[in-house]
Amino acid sequence: MTDHDLPENLRYLIEEFNRSGLRELHIRKGDFEVLLSHADTAIRAPRRQASAVPSKVEAPTPARKVAEAAPAKGGSFTRNAPEGTIVISAPNLGTFYRSPKPGTPPFVEVGQQIAAGAEMCLIEVMKLFTTVKCEVAGTVEAVLVEDGSMVEAGQPLFAVREA
Numbered sequence: 001m002t003d004h005d006l007p008e009n010l011r012y013l014i015e016e017f018n019r020s021g022l023r024e025l026h027i028r029k030g031d032f033e034v035l036l037s038h039a040d041t042a043i044r045a046p047r048r049q050a051s052a053v054p055s056k057v058e059a060p061t062p063a064r065k066v067a068e069a070a071p072a073k074g075g076s077f078t079r080n081a082p083e084g085t086i087v088i089s090a091p092n093l094g095t096f097y098r099s100p101k102p103g104t105p106p107f108v109e110v111g112q113q114i115a116a117g118a119e120m121c122l123i124e125v126m127k128l129f130t131t132v133k134c135e136v137a138g139t140v141e142a143v144l145v146e147d148g149s150m151v152e153a154g155q156p157l158f159a160v161r162e163a
Contacts, residue, residue, distance in 0.1 A: 013036075016093075016152075019153065021092055022093070024126070025037075081142060082141050086161075087144075087158070088156070088157050090154065090155045091132060093152050094123040094125035095148060096147065096157065098121050099147075106121075106147075108134075110141065112140045113163070114140060114160070117133050119131050119132070120132050120158055136162045139160065139163065140160055142158065
């Protein structure tokens with residue numbers, strides 16, 4: 001199969017995978033299955049005849065299109081960061097967690113003063129957790145996504161007013 005034979009949305013998924021830094025991505029929906037891997041030791045299923053080929057593969061939602069959701073617990077939810085703030089974005093695709101583990105307080109709260117390098121949240125993908133740190137010292141103005149929601153690489157997570 002050449003690159004020209006791929007549906008446009010699948011090509012987009014492959015490009016995003018290559019930019020994400022992930023080593024492996026496995027997606028299965030009905031009869032459609034795709035495994036993307038940079039590892040030489042990736043487990044590959046034996047080829048089988050597909051019973052149906054989807055006519056359209058859904059592309060990920062653009063990062064700037066934040067889902068309308070309830071405010072994150074203890075924070076505020078806004079579609080866009082308040083003017084004059086610095087946006088802290090997701091380094092990769094994954095699940096956004098405000099706390100280090102369930103039942104514990106969030107890393108940061110709206111209105112909290114934080115130092116440069118302060119831990120703000122975790123992004124989890126395939127049991128691999130990435131700590132997101134603030135790049136500047138300042139005040140947390142807004143939490144832009146809901147705890148436990150899926151985020152994309154580059155999606156705004158927090159708005160911080162620099163001190």
